[in-house]
Amino acid sequence: MLIDFQWKLGMAVSSDSCRSLKYPYVAVMLKVADHSGQVKNKSFEMTIPQFQNFYRQFKEIAAIIETV
Amino acid sequence: MAGELESCKPLSGLLSGLAQDAFYGHPGITEELLRSQLYPDVPIEEFRPFQAKMRGILKSIASADMDFNQLEAFLTAQTKKQGGITSDQAAVISKFWKSHKTKIRESLMNQSRWDSGLRGLSWRVDGKSQSRHSAEIHTPVAIMELEIGKSGQESEFLCLEFDEIKVNQVLKKLSEVEESISTLMQPV
Numbered sequence: 001m002l003i004d005f006q007w008k009l010g011m012a013v014s015s016d017s018c019r020s021l022k023y024p025y026v027a028v029m030l031k032v033a034d035h036s037g038q039v040k041n042k043s044f045e046m047t048i049p050q051f052q053n054f055y056r057q058f059k060e061i062a063a064i065i066e067t068v
Numbered sequence: 069m070a071g072e073l074e075s076c077k078p079l080s081g082l083l084s085g086l087a088q089d090a091f092y093g094h095p096g097i098t099e100e101l102l103r104s105q106l107y108p109d110v111p112i113e114e115f116r117p118f119q120a121k122m123r124g125i126l127k128s129i130a131s132a133d134m135d136f137n138q139l140e141a142f143l144t145a146q147t148k149k150q151g152g153i154t155s156d157q158a159a160v161i162s163k164f165w166k167s168h169k170t171k172i173r174e175s176l177m178n179q180s181r182w183d184s185g186l187r188g189l190s191w192r193v194d195g196k197s198q199s200r201h202s203a204e205i206h207t208p209v210a211i212m213e214l215e216i217g218k219s220g221q222e223s224e225f226l227c228l229e230f231d232e233i234k235v236n237q238v239l240k241k242l243s244e245v246e247e248s249i250s251t252l253m254q255p256v
Contacts, residue, residue: 002228005238009248018176020133024252026245027183032228042226044184044216047177048249055242057189061210062239064193065232068208 003039004031026051073118076160078106083164086123091130091175122161125153129165130172139165178219187223188215210235 006029012021030042046054085102088094103115110118125146134142143158153161178185191212210230217223230238 002230002234002238005241007241007245009245009252011252012177012180015176015180017131017179018133018173019131021177021180022133023177024249025181026249030226030228032226042184042216042224044186044214045181046186050186051245051249054186054189055246057191058235058239058242061191061193061212061230062232062235065208065210065230065235068193068195 001033002030003033005029006031024048072107072110073114074154074157076156079122079157079160080164081106082119082122083126083161086119086126087168087172090123090127091172091179093175093179121151121153125161126165129161130176133169133173134165136166181219184216184218184224186214187217189213207231 008027008029009024010027011024015021026046026048028044028046031039032042033039082102085097085106089097099116099119100112102119103110103112107115129139129142132138139162143153143162146152147155147158189212191210193208193210195206195208208231212228212230214226214228215223216226
């Protein structure tokens with residue numbers, strides 16, 4: 001079960017392997033509880049195209065769940 | 069022997085091999101392997117500084133994520149340098165970067181990501197008729213499976229359930245992200 005959804009929009013500017021990274025990314029932190037009630041934090045990153053796909057799919061879910 | 073090194077045919081192969089090692093993390097691309105495959109008649113003492121020079125040039129180009137104007141200026145400067153490159157070699161390097169730029173950049177982006185990335189997403193919507201935890205009937209629920217994983221590691225699968233309220237709460241947050249992205253992407 002999802003308890004909380006936090007997000008951050010970041011821009012990776014530079015790194016030791018690439019001085020000119022310049023890529024934006026969306027970082028997500030999910031707080032999830034399993035059936036026993038134990039709460040865990042799960043984090044992951046998405047590129048902008050990945051995020052846009054994620055958002056589009058969520059909109060599809062919302063549209064469907066409304067009609068069920 | 070210098071003539072051998074100036075020959076452009078194996079240079080493309082050398083750049084590929086160097087990219088495999090420096091950017092894609094492919095193991096086993098040794099100096100000796102590259103020499104024996106591509107420049108078998110060149111002694112190692114001559115090959116070593118040559119491949120180091122090419123590696124340095126490739127890394128500079130990738131690190132600065134050069135566009136084509138910057139690339140041309142950079143390579144022209146390299147041809148004018150003492151101990152630099154020939155204009156034929158510059159042409160080979162230019163062609164290589166143009167065809168590999170996107171893939172190399174993606175590889176560098178992945179190297180800089182230390183958190184898990186989203187690898188996959190699947191979902192379905194169930195019309196729940198009965199629940200062990202409550203007496204609700206006909207409550208639709210969305211079940212989503214997220215596949216996440218760190219570079220080079222096995223995937224972890226997260227299975228999440230959302231009722232309609234939760235879906236809309238998350239959707240609202242996602243629209244906030246979208247708004248932020250639009251603000252970020254606006255030309256300054």
